[in-house]
Amino acid sequence: MVIGRRRSVVSSESRPERRVPRVVRTEEEWRRILTPEQFRITRCKGTEPAFSGAYWDHHEPGVYCCACCGLPLFDSGTKFDSGTGWPSFFAPIAPEHIATQEDRSWWMVRTEVLCAGCDAHLGHVFPDGPPPTGLRYCINSAALRFEPASKRESQ
Ligand SMILES: [Zn+2]
Numbered sequence: 207m208v209i210g211r212r213r214s215v216v217s218s219e220s221r222p223e224r225r226v227p228r229v230v231r232t233e234e235e236w237r238r239i240l241t242p243e244q245f246r247i248t249r250c251k252g253t254e255p256a257f258s259g260a261y262w263d264h265h266e267p268g269v270y271c272c273a274c275c276g277l278p279l280f281d282s283g284t285k286f287d288s289g290t291g292w293p294s295f296f297a298p299i300a301p302e303h304i305a306t307q308e309d310r311s312w313w314m315v316r317t318e319v320l321c322a323g324c325d326a327h328l329g330h331v332f333p334d335g336p337p338p339t340g341l342r343y344c345i346n347s348a349a350l351r352f353e354p355a356s357k358r359e360s361q
Pocket of ligand 1: 272273274275276277321322323324325326
């Protein structure tokens with residue numbers, strides 16, 4: 207549990223020039239906005255069980271947005287079936303929409319993937335993905351909110 211360790215204080219200096227709107231909320235505000243499962247995963251770096259989430263076997267065209275702040279994160283065109291039971295993508299919708307940092311928990315060195323808008327924990331990225339990037343963004347369904355392409359076009 208890392209609640210409170212870096213609550214809602216993000217200096218602009220630590221992040222280079224970005225057009226991503228920053229969303230800063232307190233832990234209590236996130237608790238009110240999110241479901242308990244979303245809160246556990248996105249704000250406490252949790253992981254949903256494999257094959258349990260809403261999107262691991264989801265194939266509609268559209269955009270996967272941050273469940274916390276709504277920032278578009280992944281396009282369905284980059285989603286692939288990794289067989290892991292988590293939604294997997296080979297690239298983010300825009301490089302500046304995600305942030306990464308080293309994660310040394312659980313006796314492993316992994317690269318954590320976060321929303322650049324609100325620092326939500328999304329999942330991890332691994333170097334065993336398909337072309338063209340060779341990356342596998344392994345993301346929790348609970349960190350995402352899907353927007354179907356049909357809905358976005360009609361807006
Ligand atoms: Zn976000």
